[in-house]
Amino acid sequence: MSEAHSSEPRLRHDPPDIPGYQMEDRPAIPIKKLNLLSFPLALPFGVLFYLIGLLLQPDREVILTFSIWSMLILALIVLLLVPIAHEAVHGIVAKLAGAKPFYGVGPGYAYTSFEEPISPRNYMLITAAPLLVLSAICVILFALIPGWFLFILAFAVTNAAGAIGDLWILNRIRHLPSDALIYDLADGYAAFVPEKL
Numbered sequence: 001m002s003e004a005h006s007s008e009p010r011l012r013h014d015p016p017d018i019p020g021y022q023m024e025d026r027p028a029i030p031i032k033k034l035n036l037l038s039f040p041l042a043l044p045f046g047v048l049f050y051l052i053g054l055l056l057q058p059d060r061e062v063i064l065t066f067s068i069w070s071m072l073i074l075a076l077i078v079l080l081l082v083p084i085a086h087e088a089v090h091g092i093v094a095k096l097a098g099a100k101p102f103y104g105v106g107p108g109y110a111y112t113s114f115e116e117p118i119s120p121r122n123y124m125l126i127t128a129a130p131l132l133v134l135s136a137i138c139v140i141l142f143a144l145i146p147g148w149f150l151f152i153l154a155f156a157v158t159n160a161a162g163a164i165g166d167l168w169i170l171n172r173i174r175h176l177p178s179d180a181l182i183y184d185l186a187d188g189y190a191a192f193v194p195e196k197l
């Protein structure tokens with residue numbers, strides 16, 4: 001943060017009022033349930049990315065070698081690289097949408113948030129971006145660096161399965177009218193619609 005006297009942005013727990021708007025939806029993401037669901041979800045994503053990766057290997061075959069180093073790199077990918085890249089993509093798209101993103105870490109998860117109210121379309125773009133962008137990059141990397149098959153696969157699967165909360169949000173906000181405004185909150189979001197006269 002460069003502006004010394006501006007107050008630090010903080011995760012909102014309650015949305016402020018917007019004059020002329022009424023609250024339409026204020027869901028809390030069932031994060032514990034979704035975290036549990038992300039493990040079985042890794043299986044279909046694993047099969048999908050494995051097959052895509054396999055098709056993109058020069059000889060249509062995968063050489064998997066395990067060593068203590070590759071295990072260490074896998075752990076770094078799953079625990080560090082994926083959360084950082086995932087939240088960075090949320091943040092970059094939030095910035096492009098005109099918000100001022102900030103980042104944090106909670107118990108068992110990392111987050112990106114912002115204080116500005118934004119349109120459902122922009123909220124959907126910010127929410128969907130890590131799954132779409134990072135999956136696309138992984139597919140390109142499968143073809144470019146065949147020797148990294150296992151690492152790219154681990155990255156793609158962790159990112160996709162970890163996006164289950166994002167998928168939950170996408171499924172929910174698609175019902176909002178386009179003139180709605182959304183506040184990002186600590187445990188979900190609040191959606192406001194123009195007051196009906």
Ligand SMILES: [Zn+2]
Nearest residue numbers: 086130163166
């Ligand atoms: Zn996400």
